[in-house]
Amino acid sequence: MLLKATRFVALMLAALMLGMGLAHLMQLPSRMAWDQYLWVGSTVQGGLYASSGTLGAVISIATVIALALVVYFVREHDRPGFRLALAATILFGLAIALWWVLIYPVNVELAKWVNGPVPGDWKSYRARWEWGHAAISLVELAGFGALVASVVADTPRGFR
Template sequence: MRFIQVWRFITLMLAAFSLSLSMTHLLELPQRMQFDQQLWIRVTVIENIYRLFGTVGAFLEIAAILTASILVFLVRKHGSTFYWTLGGAMLLAIAFVSWMIFIAPINAEFAKWLTTPIPSTWIQYRDQWEYAHAANALLKIIGLSFLVISILVEIPKKRAV
């Protein structure tokens, strides 16, 4: 197996692992939006069931972006493969930036709720947190799809015999 094939495999796996955490949020969204205040805050803030998403998830997301960025460089002379790879890497990076802009500040706010009263506007925080995670998952789905397409466009077509 050539180096570039191994690198593509690593990139795809890291992007898929990162997406798997985001898919959790997306799939839970309909049910979680029905939770009352007490249940939603207990599960999300107090019990912090997503604790490892911040550590393991951060590693996977940054690693996926880095490997995809290096892959862009490795395929820079591969025609349309380059553009699909660039698009995939950019979408993974945009997903991370969107997390920093829309989700990280809410996580910081949630940390305050452990020692201060829950604000009456808690539902606005919940909505931003839930819908930003859903948007993040969609960005990663498209990003991973672009990375897969970047490989598919390079597969030679069989010649008719």
């Protein structure tokens, strides 16, 4: 029962992470075409993503913790899907690492733009921010796929 409950929580958290990531991915073509005033105004000064940072951080950490527990319980109870669950944990952990490498440095720079001037090379920051989020969402998609596959691998034979 504990494995099922942990899987449920992990699936829900991973789905929330994936949803936020796919939203960034779907917005990419439009946002890359925006001019400086629209992109900076919405992303930096408008607070469009203000709650995403704090809430997203909590959800992403909770997702990796829940996934690590799934890996532990799957192995402890000798259930199928261990490697897939481990892959999901690694991929969602990688997504967090990618955020720190790709997005955080840009966010630090963007914070300077709230009350200050926007540099002439703002498009390079936009590209790194947008494409970084896109890459992270694809890693999360792969992680979610591995998680779902780990659950499917444990489906009783009579249901296949």
